[in-house]
Structures are given as C-alpha cells and as structure tokens.
Amino acid sequence: MGFTRRDLLKFSGGSAAGLVFTPVPWSLLHDTALWSENWPGIPQPPQGEVRTRYTTCTLCPAGCGVRARCAGDQPVSLSGVPGHPASRGALCAAGLVGHHLAFCRDRAREPLAHGHPVAIERALAAVTAAIAACGPRETVALFDPRPGRAASFVYRRFLSGLPNAVHCAPADAQPCGPFGVDLENTRAILSFGTPVLDGWLSPGRVLANRSHLRLIQVEAAYSRTASLADVWVPVVPGGEDAFAEAVARALQGGGADERAAEAARLLLQNKPAIALGGGAAVAKLNAILGSVGQPGGFLPRRDFTPATDIATVPDGSIRVLLIEEGSGGRPLSWDLVQRKLVPQNPLVVALTPWLDGCAQHADYIIPAPVYLESLDEAATPAGSVAAGFSLSPALLASPGKLTPPAEFVLRLAQDSASYADVLKDRVTAIRKEGRGSIFTYADAKSTRVAEIASAADLWKAMLGGAVWLDDRLPTATNLRPGALPAPESVELTPAYPLILIAADDPPAHASPLMSKLYRESGLRRPANAAIVHPKTGRGQGLQDGCRAIVSSPSGTFTVQTIFDPAVMPGVIEVAGRTPSAASIRRA
Amino acid sequence: MSTTPTETTTKSAARPARYGMVIDLDRCTGCGACMVACAVENNVPPARPEATPRTGITWMRVYKISNGAPFPDTRAAFIPMLCQQCGKDTPCAAVCPQEAVQADPATGIVDQMPQRCLGCRYCMTACPYHARYFNWWDPQWPPGLEKTLNPDVAPRMRGVVEKCNFCHGRLHAARARAAAEGRRELEPGEYVPACVEACPARAIVFGDLNDPASEVARLARDAQSFRILEKLGTEPKIYYRTARSWVRQAAAQTEKESAHA
Numbered sequence: 001m002g003f004t005r006r007d008l009l010k011f012s013g014g015s016a017a018g019l020v021f022t023p024v025p026w027s028l029l030h031d032t033a034l035w036s037e038n039w040p041g042i043p044q045p046p047q048g049e050v051r052t053r054y055t056t057c058t059l060c061p062a063g064c065g066v067r068a069r070c071a072g073d074q075p076v077s078l079s080g081v082p083g084h085p086a087s088r089g090a091l092c093a094a095g096l097v098g099h100h101l102a103f104c105r106d107r108a109r110e111p112l113a114h115g116h117p118v119a120i121e122r123a124l125a126a127v128t129a130a131i132a133a134c135g136p137r138e139t140v141a142l143f144d145p146r147p148g149r150a151a152s153f154v155y156r157r158f159l160s161g162l163p164n165a166v167h168c169a170p171a172d173a174q175p176c177g178p179f180g181v182d183l184e185n186t187r188a189i190l191s192f193g194t195p196v197l198d199g200w201l202s203p204g205r206v207l208a209n210r211s212h213l214r215l216i217q218v219e220a221a222y223s224r225t226a227s228l229a230d231v232w233v234p235v236v237p238g239g240e241d242a243f244a245e246a247v248a249r250a251l252q253g254g255g256a257d258e259r260a261a262e263a264a265r266l267l268l269q270n271k272p273a274i275a276l277g278g279g280a281a282v283a284k285l286n287a288i289l290g291s292v293g294q295p296g297g298f299l300p301r302r303d304f305t306p307a308t309d310i311a312t313v314p315d316g317s318i319r320v321l322l323i324e325e326g327s328g329g330r331p332l333s334w335d336l337v338q339r340k341l342v343p344q345n346p347l348v349v350a351l352t353p354w355l356d357g358c359a360q361h362a363d364y365i366i367p368a369p370v371y372l373e374s375l376d377e378a379a380t381p382a383g384s385v386a387a388g389f390s391l392s393p394a395l396l397a398s399p400g401k402l403t404p405p406a407e408f409v410l411r412l413a414q415d416s417a418s419y420a421d422v423l424k425d426r427v428t429a430i431r432k433e434g435r436g437s438i439f440t441y442a443d444a445k446s447t448r449v450a451e452i453a454s455a456a457d458l459w460k461a462m463l464g465g466a467v468w469l470d471d472r473l474p475t476a477t478n479l480r481p482g483a484l485p486a487p488e489s490v491e492l493t494p495a496y497p498l499i500l501i502a503a504d505d506p507p508a509h510a511s512p513l514m515s516k517l518y519r520e521s522g523l524r525r526p527a528n529a530a531i532v533h534p535k536t537g538r539g540q541g542l543q544d545g546c547r548a549i550v551s552s553p554s555g556t557f558t559v560q561t562i563f564d565p566a567v568m569p570g571v572i573e574v575a576g577r578t579p580s581a582a583s584i585r586r587a
Numbered sequence: 588m589s590t591t592p593t594e595t596t597t598k599s600a601a602r603p604a605r606y607g608m609v610i611d612l613d614r615c616t617g618c619g620a621c622m623v624a625c626a627v628e629n630n631v632p633p634a635r636p637e638a639t640p641r642t643g644i645t646w647m648r649v650y651k652i653s654n655g656a657p658f659p660d661t662r663a664a665f666i667p668m669l670c671q672q673c674g675k676d677t678p679c680a681a682v683c684p685q686e687a688v689q690a691d692p693a694t695g696i697v698d699q700m701p702q703r704c705l706g707c708r709y710c711m712t713a714c715p716y717h718a719r720y721f722n723w724w725d726p727q728w729p730p731g732l733e734k735t736l737n738p739d740v741a742p743r744m745r746g747v748v749e750k751c752n753f754c755h756g757r758l759h760a761a762r763a764r765a766a767a768e769g770r771r772e773l774e775p776g777e778y779v780p781a782c783v784e785a786c787p788a789r790a791i792v793f794g795d796l797n798d799p800a801s802e803v804a805r806l807a808r809d810a811q812s813f814r815i816l817e818k819l820g821t822e823p824k825i826y827y828r829t830a831r832s833w834v835r836q837a838a839a840q841t842e843k844e845s846a847h848a
Contacts, residue, residue, distance in 0.1 A: 030702070042744055043728055045630065045736035071738045077627050079784055090787030093623040103731035197616045203787040207616070210788070224616050227663045234659045512633035512729055513626045517619040520634045520643025523651065523665075524619065533658060566653065566661040 048072025054081065054441040054465025056378045056390040057095045058371050059328030061146055061173075062202035063378035063388065064091055065441050065467065068099065068395055075099040075372065075395050080204060083444040085469055086381035086388070090204025093517060094328065100511030101327055101370045102396050106355045108367035110401045120403060123349070123364045124411055130320045130347040131162065138319035138342055139164045142409070145326050147173055147307040148379040150389075150426040151406035151419070156305070158413040166318075169307035170332070178304030180385035181274065185296035188214040188270035190247065190263060190285065191225065192240045192277025198224040198504075200276075201383035214270045216263050218243055218277075220501055221573055222566040231266065233259050234568055237499050237579050238490045244281035251288050272296025300473050303380055303387035315339045323358050324351045324405040327371040330576070331357035331508050335554070351405035354509060369394075369402045376404070377423055378467075386436065387470035389426060391462045424459060430468055431455040441465035496581035498540075500552055503531060503573035530559035530584060531573040537563050540584050547587040552580045558587055605674065605695040606753055607796040607824035608783070609806040610667055612834055614790035615649070617665030622647050624785030625669075627735075628754055630742045632726040644720040646670070646751040647782050654833045664834045667782070667791070670718040670751040671815065671823030672697050678821060679710035679719065687748075695796075695824055696753050704747040711748060715816050716823075719750045753793075754780040775801075796824060813838065 019025065048071045057064045065081030078096055082089040111120045131140050140162050142155050147169045159165035183205060194200055196215060197207070217229035218240060226232040235243050243260060250256035250264035267273040267289060274297050275285040291297030310332070318340045323332055337348070337358060350362035353370040369376075376392040406419045417425075430436075434450040440461055449468065452458045462468070490499050506518055506527045517524045525531060530550055532542070542548055544563040549556055550572060559574060561584075567573055572584055625631065625647040634643050647669045654662040673679075673690075677697055680688040687703035688710060690696070699719075711719045725745045728736070736742065739756040743749050761778035765771070775794070783793040794803035806812060812828040815838050829835060 029705075042742050043726065043733040043736060045738040045740070045742070046734050047738060050738065074734050076735050076737050077624075077781075079624075080787075091620065091785070092787065093618055093620045096620055096623045096785055097627060099735055100732060103729055103735075105729070198618065203618065207614070207788040210614070222658070222661055222663065224618075227665075228613070228616060232659075511623075512732065513623055513631075515634035515638070516622045516626050516631075516643070516645050520638055520640060521619075521622065521645050521648045521650075522640050523617060523622070523649050565655075565657045566663060568658055 046071040046074050046076065048074070052442075053393075053395055055372065055395055056392040056465070056467065057087075057091065057098060058326065058376050058378050058392045059095055059098055060092075060199075061379070061382040062087065062092075063381035063390060063467070064095060064202055064204065065089075065390075065465065066091065066095070066098070067441065067465075070395070073395075073397070081441040081444075081465070083439070084204070084441070085439055085467065086205055086384060087202045088204035088208045090202070090207070092199070092203050093514065094507050094510055097511035097513050098327075098371050099395070100513065101509060102373055104370075104509055104511070106509070107353060107370070108350075108355050108359060108365050109399060110367060111403075112365040112367075114363060118364070120366065120408075120411075123366060124408075126364065127320065127322075127347065127349055127412060134164060134319045136164070137317065139166050139313070139317050140320040140322075141166045141168050141310075141313060141318045141340070142322045142324070143168045143310060143332060144307060144324055145170060145173065145329055145332075146379065147305040148303060149377055150379075150422050151324075151377070151404075151409075152305050152307075152379075153426075154406045154409055154413075154415075154419075154422055158409050161413070166313060167307050168310040168313060170330075171309045171311055173307065174304070176298060176383065178300055179292070179298040180301050180380075181383045182272075182296050182299050182385050183209045183213075183383070186213060186272055186274055187296065188216070188267050188273035190216045190267060190273065190275040191218065191229075192244065192275070192279075192282055193219045194225075194276040195223060196225045196276070197228050202381060205383075214266055216266060218263075220499075220568045220571055221503065223504075231263065233263065236568070237501050237571065240277060241279050241281040244275065244277075244279065244285050247275075248281065248285050248288055251285070274298065299385040301380065301385060301387050302470055302473060310340065311336065313340050316342055318342065318346065320347045320349075322349045322351060322405075322409070323362070325354065325357060325359070325368075327353060327509065328507060330505060334358050334361055337361075351403075351408055353402075357508065366405070366408050367402050368405050369398050372396045373398045373402065374404055375420055375423065377426070381467075384469070386472050388467055389430060390467040391423060391427075393463050393465070424455075427459045427462060428455040431458045436468055436470040438462070438466045438468045441467075490579055490581050492581050496552060496583050497570075498536065498582050498584060499571045500550065500577050500580050500582035501571055501573055502577050502579070503529070503575045505576045525562065525575065526560075527575045528559050529562050529575070531562045531564050531567050532571070532584070533567045533569040534563040534565055536567075536569050536571070537561055537584075541586055542584065543586075548584050549587050550574060550582055550584050552577075552582040554578075554580060559584075603693045603695070603797070604795045605797040605824060606793070607672065607695070607803060607807065607826065609792045609803050609809075609812060609826040609828055611788075611790045611792075612664050612666060612827055612829040613831065614788040615665045615667060615786075616788055617649050617651060618787065619649055620785045620787055621667055621782035621791070622649060624781040625751070625754075628737055628740070628756070628781035630726075630736050630740045631749075632728055632742070635724050635727070638723075642721075642723050644722065644749065646718075646720070646749070648718075652834070652837050654837070662831075662833065664829065664831065666827065666834075666838065668716060668718060668815075669782070669825065670697060670714075671716050671821070671825045672751075672753070674822035674824055676821055678713040678715060682709045682713045684709065694753075694758065696755065696758070698752050698755060699748060699750050701743045701747040701749060706746040706748065708748060715819055715821070719748050721748050722746060757781070815839070 064087030065084035068075040080089040215229040217226040246256040246260035274291040348362040349364045350359040380388040794801040807826045
C-alpha cells in the first residue's frame, strides 16, 4: 500500500486538528505571555537592599516629616512620619511623589547667561558689577519665597550691606505674620476663601482636627473645602468684606441677614473660634471673637522674619533682582517682575531648578538642586504655634554644577561659609538656647533640647530626620495679626461682564504620576480649564468642552470650557488667575 | 474603641481572613493622595500623551458626584472607587476564559494574573464597578524614573487588564516578615494597602471583616455604611459610609437608573 499525496494531506490535517487538544498550544501561549512580560520594553525595577531613611518635605511651607523607602540608595516611595507634630503622619499627593521631581523635564543643569552656558564666576562678577553700578534711586532686590529660613538670614545679612536693598516675598508667604493657629483647641472656623481642607497648613494636622471643628466656608466657588464644610455661604467675589461686617454686627447683637446671623450663632456656640482670610473686616471679626493671643486662636511665636510684599515695591525701581524659586510652589509672575524693574538695563538672576517661569526671561540662570538632591531646611511649619526647624537631608545624588541659592548669595557676599555651615550654626544656636524639644522620626520620640549632650549630637539627630519645636510663648492679649490685603472688589463693565476667579492651581512642576489626578481621572481640573455655569456658558455662545478665549484688562488667554452647575452664574473659574472682570467667547 | 485606620486583624487558622475596607465619604476631601500612592506602590505608569479618562489606568479612582441641583443648592461628594473585591459570583472571575482572575479563599482578595490574561477585556465588560483597566500601551516612564519603581511589584505589559489587588505585594512582604520572625499570623496593622496609609484624612479603614472585634467589621455593621450596587448580590468587600442620605441614594443606583432619575 502506497503513501499518496492525499494520505499526506489527511495526516497533516489530522495532526493539526489533534494538536489543538494537546497542551502544546496552551503551553506556547503561556510561554509567550511570560516572555512578553519580560521583554525589553518592560522597565526593570531597581535592585538593592530595602531600607528606610528619613527627611523633611520642602515642597511647601508645611514641613511634613517624610519616611522614604529606598532600594539601595534610590527612594522608591515616600510616606508620612507617624506622630509628626506638624504633619501627623500624612503627606499630600504632590509630596508622595516628591522623589520624582529630580527626573522632570525643564531642569536647569548648568549656569546659563542669556541661554548660553557660562562659568558661575562670570555670573557672580556680572551681578557684583551690576550692584556696584546701581544708581541712588535704584534698588537691589532678592525674592525669597519662604522668609524665615536660615537661608533667609543669609539673604538679609547680604542685603544689609548694600545701600538700597529690599528683601521681598510673596504676599501670602506668612499669612498669619508672627502667629500660629492653635488648631487643636479651635472649635469653629469662619473661612473667607481659605482652602482649609485642601492645602491649608499641613493636611494631616488640619484633617486630624476636623472632627471637633465647625467650619463655615464663605466663597463664591463650591470648592473642595466648601463641599465638606458644615455651612457653605456663597458670596459674589469681592463681597467677602461685607459679609464679614454683617457677621461682626450679628456677633455684637446688631441686625444682620439670615446667613450672617446663622454664622454668628455657630461661632458663638463653638468658641474658641477664628476667622481666616484677608482684609480689615476679618481682622475686626477676630478682635470681636477674642481669638488673638488666646488658646484656640492665633498664638504668637518667637520667630518672624519680616519681608516686603513684592507687589508693594515701587514700580520701575529694581535694578538687580535675584529670584529664588523652589522645587514646589507657585512661580513668580513675570508680568509683576517686569513692572518692578527699571526700564534700562535691569539684571535678573534666577536661582532655580527649572528653565521655565521667570528663568525664561532672566539674564542669568543659576541651577539649583530640587527637593531631595541636596541638604536643605524647613523652617517653622506653616501655622505652627511654636517656632520650628528641621533639616531635609539629601536622598538623591546631585548631578553636579548645581548651586543652592543660599550658597550663591554667600559667594556673592564673599563669605567663605557654605550653606551647610549656616545650617550647622542654626542648630548650634538652638542647642545653645536650650529651649523646646526635638521629635525624631525613626523612633517617634520627643527629647528636650537641654537633655541633648552637644550641638554635634543635635546636628546628627536632625540629619537622621527630626523636627525641633520651640516652647510656646505665654498667651497674651492686645495682639493683632499682620493685616493682609483685602479681597479686591470687581467692577463689571459692558466689555467685561463676568467675574474671573482663581480655581485649583496645578503645581507648576510635579511628578508625571500627577497625571492620575489631572488627566486620567479628571478629579482635578487642568490649568487651562475655564469652569462656568451652563447658563453662563450658553449665554456667551459656548458649548461644554469647546475652546474659548478669556479676556480681562490684564490680557487674553485660551482655555477649554467645562460646564459645571455648581459654579456661581456670572463667574469664570480659571487656575492661577487673580480676581478681575472678564469676558469669554468661543475660540 | 480606638479609631486606628490601619487595622489588620490577626488571621485565625480556623477561619480565613476576609480583607475589606470601609471608606468614610464624609471625610474624603478628594485630594487624590490615595490615587497617587496606589500608582507609586503598584508601578502603574504615568499617562501617555494620548491617554484620556477612558484609557488611563487608575486602580483607585476618586469620582466626584453631585446631587444634581443647580447653584446654590448643589452639593458634591467624593467617592474613591477601586475593585470592590466581590465575594460571591465574582463577575470578572466568572467570565474570564483564561482563569486569569482568582479569588484567594485565604484572604478574599480577587487577584489578576497578567501572565494568563489574553486581553479580551470580557472582565471589564462584566465588572459592574468599572474598576478594571486595560494596558493600551507599553508601560513607559520618563528617562530616569524607572529607578524609582517599586522592586516588589512587576510592571504589567501592554495588552493585559489590571486592577486593585489590595497591594498584594505588601501582603507578601508582611507574610515574609512574619515568617522570618517565626510567626504564622499577621499582627494588626502589619499589612495595609498604600491608599490606606496615604489618606491624610484617615478616611479608609482596612482590616479583616471576618473578625467581629476589628474596627473595619464594626464600621461595616454601622447603619450609615453601605455597599455600592449591593442589590447585585456580589457581596463586595468595600463598604462606604456617610451621614448624607443623597450620597447613599446616588451610590445605590445603577447607571441606568441614574440616567432615568
């Protein structure tokens, strides 16, 4: 019997069909899946001994304690330090991915002069020459985003040696002046637009005290804080002062509308109470509530570094401007800077880790390390009732050619000390004064400074992760917190019939994983979103999701429209904008 | 009773654990720390430029819901949504042709095995909670950022489905630590998922629902606690609680009911 072509085909077909019923294809599939999981396109996690290191977050003034899980020398995740007196074991979303900042794009990596690499000595010489050439009516200004640090002391010492110099800061750098908020004993807060539950002070501390707080949120927007407040009072932007005055009248037994009367009743029933926000009316409310200098209110603390609000510096007066920009926080507005500079030959030096923001316009860029790349410091945690200080030891290798801003200023002042020496001096001074105690992160223990043998021991403890908190000052009356600028009232015109207010401001620089919040879930609005009430939007000829142009007296910009019935009609919410009259039209 | 949010109860040898969560919606501020902590812990890659809320991967996703009333009567709440770890007739496990979804009887955790997954996305269709995500692209991190990946968790490849597994890597690590110390059982608080640890509002309580003495079991029995789409009968192990009745009502409705409401 022969083997025909037909037999061969039948055998092949039968074999192929039979193969399906054997484990072979499934095994192949399994092997393929395993192979595909390890192909070169899949990133390999780092290897190394897993250990825990501690530092302090410097991305904002909250000064939260940080526990870093490291594989080898590389931090792979950050979390809060349980029991930390300021942060109570919590970190915000940006703080949880702070170790990614070093890998962000737009990093300044070498000194630049007008976009070209330059030796730092040449930059120093140019700044020194510009300072020497300052005229009698021209000033040298240094913008310090967080006055109160040891670096701020370096800046002030340098500026004090110059005839016309000013130490500038953002308007909201020290919102309570030389006061902290005794949140642990406060029973009610009347907040005028302060994002109490969304980034105010340290999130861990605020939220740990939330259960015993009654919160009244006075705000045009239905913000995160408003959504969780006990009472939300929507007011037209600019109407906050009038409402504060109405509450003050009601507190003093006078007549007031129903909303103000209810707020006053809640404040009286839940004392001690405080009012948060800007303006004389809010300061008056605090005086009536007796919240200044008393437990549960604003308590004075020892440290306070006065700095000039940069907005109040006379226009056209700054000849030399040094701008420190940190790893986090809001960048300084270049429009504002331009107004303050002299018209002819100003010199702007950006001491920054980033190439964007003011650095785009600066004459010189001195690259600074980002968070975790070099030894840094955190001053008194925002809102703390006692002065504080902590070190932020580096957890990442610095890529070289980076100069901490304080180090640059020290060289400018021809001071031989390094920034680390300045920090050591600060620790030595704390030990010498012997007040307060330190909380060490690794063992969650508090130790009186007076019980620590030497300044070297204190330095070692703080390098390992610790926060020093001063003793509280005795309570006192007749104190007034620093007056903050009042919210500006907005005048509408036929050309600008709507009110522009600030929405959530996305961080200028953050981990790519923040895309989970801003793009992949829509939990937070992106920077270019304009949120309007559907009626307002349709009245302006817009559709949900369309591109639009917002115009205000300060300029125009393009946005993507989002309709939200929770927004007050007649209002446009856009991130990072100051309140003003505005109009919106389809792009 | 203490309100420790990170409670894991000791596992009884006789009775397996049933890990679950109670999420307090009246505490959740919608800050998103849980979402970010989850992505860091589980090596979930950042979004590609073309990614949208439909194609992005968020094992934990916080939704904002509203009472639907116009300004100024509008009210909103934030609902963290993750795999609900269905304990009965788990829909995704029932439909998976590859048996890539398994409910661990020792812990109650519904796990996804990317090595077995074919990427048919049948499980995504079956999941009533939209808590499963498909890898549309090769996982990519910006240059240098690969160094920050969690060494305990393998990144998943393109073409597979992934979802919350209560940070299974942490459970393994906790068990390994316990074994190294000669223990067979985990101490309370020894194992907590990353989102629980990260929540600054302490809105998430985690633990063994089988342990009647645990905080999580006590809160789950509370009258203000409920489960989303409970009427489907899948016995989810994620409980939510709120004093706001409109939030409970909104969460109880199916999408179809919401559309007709």
